[in-house]
Amino acid sequence: MRAISVVLAATLALTACGTTNSASSGDCPDNGRVRFGVEPYEAPDKLKPAYEVLAKALTTKLGCEVELQIVDDYAAEVLAMRNGKLDIAQFGPLGYVFASQKAKAEPLASFADGSGKLTSYTAGIWVAKDSPAQKIEDLAGKSLALSSVGSASGDALPRYGLKKHNVADVKLDYAGGHPEAMLALINGKVDAAEINSQQLASAKSAGTFDESKFRQIWKSEPIPNDPITVRGDLDASFKDKVRKALLELGPQDVEKVGAFLDVTPPGPLVEVTNDTYKVLFDLANTLGLKEEDV
Template sequence: MRIPLFAAAALSAALVLAGCGASAENASPTCPNGEVRFGVEPFEDPQKLTPAAKVLADALSEQLSCSVELSITEDYSAEVLAMENGRLDIAIFGPLGYVFASKRADAEAIVSFGDAQGALSTYTAGIWVPADSPITSVEQLRGHTLALGSVGSTSGDALPRKAIADAGLKEADVRIDYAGGHPEALLALTNGKVDAAQLNSQQQASATAAGTFDASKYRQVWKSEPIPNDPITVRGDLDPAFKQAVRDALLNLPPKAVGDIGALLDVSPPGKLVPVDEKTYQPLFDLATTLGLTEGDV
C-alpha cells in the first residue's frame, strides 16, 4: 500500500525561544507579529539539531532586532502544514519538502548554505549494505529489506525510490521499511535489522564524526547526483518588506552563525549563506514529476 508523501501531522510541542520577548505592539516590517516564527525540518537527532539551529536563530534575532521563535518540527509533513496554516514565517526545508511547500504554502526559497569559497553546497543520497553483503547493485535489492528515512525526504525517500525504478524494479520487489528518519535508518543498518539502508552524505559525515558509523564495514551500492542543499524559505504571502529584510539579514550573517547547523548538513568549513531561488531546485520539481507526485500526495 502506498504511503502518501505527506500525512497530516502536528507541530512538535517543544519550542525553543531565541532572542528577547516581544509582543504584537512591537510589530514592524521586520517583526510583523512581534516575533518571527522559524521552523526547521527534523533531518538530524533533535539533541544535535536544536542547539545548532538555535545559534542561527539567535543570530537572525540580533540582525532583525526581533524575537525569533524556533521550532524543530515533528516531521516533514508537519513543517509544510505549519507554514500552510500561517504558523511559520520562515523555514528550512529539505529540497523535495520545499517543492511541496512552494505549492501548498507558497514558500519562497531565498538562501541556502554556502561553502568556504562562496558556492552553494551540495550533498548526495546513497544506499549502503554491510561490507560482506552479496548485494552489489540496486538491482540485487529484489526480495531484500531496505530502510528509508521519512516519507517526503529527498535523500531518504524519493531519490532511493527513483533508483529502484531506474534499476527496473517495482517498489513491491523491495521490502521497504520507513525507519522514521536518517539516524533511525542508519541504526537499522548498523544493528543488522535490514539488508540495506539509505544513508546520505550529510548523515554519513555526522555519524562518522560521532563514532557511530565506520564506512570500512559497509559498502555503498548506489549514489545520487549532487543535490543542492536545504533552502531557507519565507512564506510568500508576507509583506515584501519583511521578506527582503529576512533575506538581507540571512545573507549578512557571519559563517560562525551558520557553522553549527551547516556542519550537520556536511558543510565544513562553512561560508556565508548564499542566494537561491526556485530555479535552483528545478531538478527536484522534475523529480516530483517523474515519480508522479502531486499535491494530492501532500
C-alpha cells in the first residue's frame, strides 16, 4: 500500500518572520526535507488545510521543508514509516502501538488543552432514539457500523466492549471511517454505530448530526490523544530537535488540528512517552491483536 494520498510541500523562507531557527540540509533527514504523515481520521480534504498550518509552523521551527502526507489508512502509515518513507507521523493511539513495535516510532508530543493538560477522548456506540436497544448487551443479533480496521475508538474499543459484556452475534460493518460510520446510522443502514467524542463534537459543530435523534448506549474509558512520533532510527540530535520544535509550537499553530480532536481551546503540545499509551498496549494484548489487524 502506498501512503501517497495527499502530499503538500509546506515551505517557508528560513529567513522570514525574523526566525533564528536556520539549518542546513544536512540537519534534516532527506536533503533538507522532513516527511510528515497523518492518518485519515477525517476526510482528507478537511484535514489538509488544518495540517498545512501545523506543517508551516514546524517548517519554521525546524528549518527543514516539511512535506505533509495524508496517508491511505492506518496500515499504510505504519508501513510507510517502517520502510523509511516517513520521518515523523501522527498516529491514532492504537496505530501507535503497532508503529512502535514494527516501525520504531517514538512518541514526542500530543495535544493539550488551554491549561496544559493532555487531552483524551472516548469511544462510543450510538443507536437511533427509537431503537429498542438500551444497553450494549441489546446489540446481540444487530448490525454495528465501525470505522476502519486498526482504529482505537472506531474498531478495537467497541469490539472490546462487546467482548467484555459477552455480546455475541453482532454483524460488524466497517464503513471506512468515523464520518462514514456515523452516516450509516443517520441513514438507517445499521442498527448502531461507533461515534467517538471527537467525531461527535465535529459533526455537531458542522450541523451534520442531530443528537436529539440518537442515543449513546456505551462509552469507553478515556483514551489519551494522538501522539506525534518520530522514526526511531533517525539521528538522536534530529529527534531531539523535532521534540523541541513541536513543544515550542503555539496554540495558534495547532488550533485548527485541535478542532478535529475536540481540543478547544488548545494549549501548546505537551510531551508524551511510551507509558502514556500503556492502556492501548494492554488493550492490544487483551484482544490478541497483531500487526495485520491494524
